[in-house]
Amino acid sequence: MSSNRYPDNWSEIARAIKEAAKWRCAKCGWQCIRPGEDTSHLSHSERMTKTLTVHHYNRVPEDNRPENLVALCTGCHLAYHQGGLSNVSPGQLSLDFLLQVEKRGKRKKTISK
Structure with missing residues (x-):
């Protein structure tokens, strides 16, 4: 991420x-x-998984209108930017993501723009 933008x-x-x-x-x-929030009981990996980030729908860091921004966990943010792809074995990221969602007892929601 280029912070100068x-x-x-x-x-x-x-x-x-x-x-x-x-x-x-x-x-x-x-x-x-x-x-x-106390995170001393969480591993580094768990802390990263539970970190909330902010995504620009149009991927333009200079466009900070509220309607262009959305709060995403790191997993969803990564999946959104990579289109579900990564440099790991094919299907590994998406399977891991689906297992996390299943564990949470939540249904995946769709974000679009």
Whole structure:
């Protein structure tokens, strides 16, 4: 991610989007880590999985209109950018993602734009 394309107040913009989403992924519904939440019992991998990010629908970091931004967990954000593909064995990422969604007891939601 090239940070020079993001505005100086990106942290505040991203936090507002995450707070509006109540720290839940808009795609899978995963409850992500809130600021100040104790994560000492989580492994590094678990913390990364439960990290909420902000995605630009049009993939233009300078376009920070609220309607262009959505809160996504790291797994959904990665899948959205890679179109479900990755540099691991074919099907591995999507299978892992489906298992995570199944464990959460949530149905996958569709995000589009």
